Amino acid sequence: MKIERTLHSKIKEMDFKNISFGNHYSDHMFFSEFKDGEWKNSIIKPFSKILFSPGSLVFHYGQAVFEGMKAYRDKKGEIFLFRPEENFKRFNQSAQRLEMPSIPKNIFMNGLKKLIDIDRDWVPNDYGHSLYIRPFMIATSGILSAKPSKNYMFLIISTPVGSYYLNSLKIKIEEQYSRSSPGGVGFTKASGNYAASFYPTRLANEQGFDQLLWTDSSTHTKIEEAGTMNVFFFMKDKLITPKANDSILRGITCNSILSLSKKEGLCVEQRDINISEIIEGLRNGELQEAFGCGTAVVISSFKMISYQNNIFHFPKISNHKRLSFRLKKKLLDIQHNLSEDPFGWRVKIRRYF
Numbered sequence: 001m002k003i004e005r006t007l008h009s010k011i012k013e014m015d016f017k018n019i020s021f022g023n024h025y026s027d028h029m030f031f032s033e034f035k036d037g038e039w040k041n042s043i044i045k046p047f048s049k050i051l052f053s054p055g056s057l058v059f060h061y062g063q064a065v066f067e068g069m070k071a072y073r074d075k076k077g078e079i080f081l082f083r084p085e086e087n088f089k090r091f092n093q094s095a096q097r098l099e100m101p102s103i104p105k106n107i108f109m110n111g112l113k114k115l116i117d118i119d120r121d122w123v124p125n126d127y128g129h130s131l132y133i134r135p136f137m138i139a140t141s142g143i144l145s146a147k148p149s150k151n152y153m154f155l156i157i158s159t160p161v162g163s164y165y166l167n168s169l170k171i172k173i174e175e176q177y178s179r180s181s182p183g184g185v186g187f188t189k190a191s192g193n194y195a196a197s198f199y200p201t202r203l204a205n206e207q208g209f210d211q212l213l214w215t216d217s218s219t220h221t222k223i224e225e226a227g228t229m230n231v232f233f234f235m236k237d238k239l240i241t242p243k244a245n246d247s248i249l250r251g252i253t254c255n256s257i258l259s260l261s262k263k264e265g266l267c268v269e270q271r272d273i274n275i276s277e278i279i280e281g282l283r284n285g286e287l288q289e290a291f292g293c294g295t296a297v298v299i300s301s302f303k304m305i306s307y308q309n310n311i312f313h314f315p316k317i318s319n320h321k322r323l324s325f326r327l328k329k330k331l332l333d334i335q336h337n338l339s340e341d342p343f344g345w346r347v348k349i350r351r352y353f
C-alpha cells in the first residue's frame with residue numbers, strides 16, 4: 001500500500017473543546033478502487049476531493065454502502081478500535097445485498113489500522129469523545145443502464161466527534177412511513193435507507209420530536225428501531241429489544257449491550273415488541289426506561305413517547321440510578337481502556353510508522 005503524507009496538517013484548526021459531529025475531517029483518507037475484477041491502487045493520501053463521471057451509477061441507482069465505527073483514546077494516549085471485525089463483516093453483507101464486490105479483509109483492516117495510526121493525533125482525549133470512522137463504497141462506472149456497476153471506489157475517512165445527543169430524547173412512533181420492509185435492504189447500511197428516512201424524520205422534528213420509532217411496514221404494530229439506533233425497553237426488570245429480522249440493522253452496540261447485560265445477570269429478551277405493550281407499560285408504570293443505542297450515540301435514553309397524538313412520559317429517575325446510564329458507562333469504560341475487556345472487543349492500534 002502506498003502512503004502519501006500531507007504536508008499541510010489541518011489539526012491546528014481543530015477545536016477539540018468544541019467538537020460538532022462530522023464537521024472536520026482528519027488529514028488523511030484511505031482509498032482503493034475495484035477495476036477489471038480486482039481491488040487495486042490502495043493508498044493512504046491527504047483528505048481530498050475525488051473525481052468521477054456524472055454518469056457514475058452511485059448517483060443514479062444508489063449503489064452505495066457504508067459503515068460507522070469509532071477509535072477511542074486511553075489515559076496513556078494509546079488508541080483503540082471497538083470491534084472492527086464486526087463492521088468489516090457487516091460491510092460485506094451490505095455490499096453483497098447491493099450486488100457490489102466484497103472487500104478483502106486485509107485491504108479493509110490494513111487500510112483502517114494504518115489510517116488511524118497516521119491520524120492518531122485526531123482522536124480526541126475526553127471521555128465519550130472519539131474519532132468517528134466512515135468506510136464506504138460507491139459505484140463509479142459511468143454507463144447509464146440500470147445494472148450493477150463494474151467499477152467501485154472504497155474509501156475510509158474520519159472525523160473527531162463529541163456527544164451526539166446531549167439530552168434524553170422525545171420520540172414519535174411512526175405509523176405511516178417505513179424505513180424498510182421485509183425482503184428489502186433494511187438490515188444493511190445501504191445509503192438509500194438513510195435518504196428515505198429524512199423526510200418523515202423532518203416532519204417529526206417539526207412537530208417537536210427528536211426521533212422516530214420505526215414500526216413494521218406491514219401492520220405498524222411492532223417496534224423496529226429508533227432513527228439510526230436499535231432500541232431497548234426496561235420493563236418489569238427485564239431488558240427487551242426487538243428480535244433481529246431483515247428490516248432491522250443488527251447493531252454492534254446492541255449486540256454489545258446484550259452481552260454486557262447477560263454477564264451482569266440481567267434478564268434479557270430478544271423478541272417481537274408490540275406498541276400496545278409499550279403504551280400499556282407507560283400507562284401502568286411498568287415500563288421503567290427505554291433507550292436507543294448505536295455507534296454514534298452509544299446510548300441515549302428516551303424522555304417521552306408520542307403515539308397517535310398522545311404523549312407518554314417515562315418515570316423520572318436520577319442519572320446514576322438509570323440502567324441506561326450504567327450500561328453506557330460500562331461500554332465507554334471498555335472503549336476507553338478504563339476497565340477490563342472480558343469479551344476481547346478492544347483492538348489496539350500499533351505504531352506502524
Ligand SMILES: Cc1ncc(COP(=O)(O)O)c(C=O)c1O
Pocket residue numbers: 068225227228229230249250251252253254293294295296
Ligand atoms: C439504522 C441503524 N440502526 C442501528 C444502528 C446501530 O448500529 P451500530 O451499533 O452497529 O452502530 C445504526 C448505526 O449504525 C443504524 O444506522
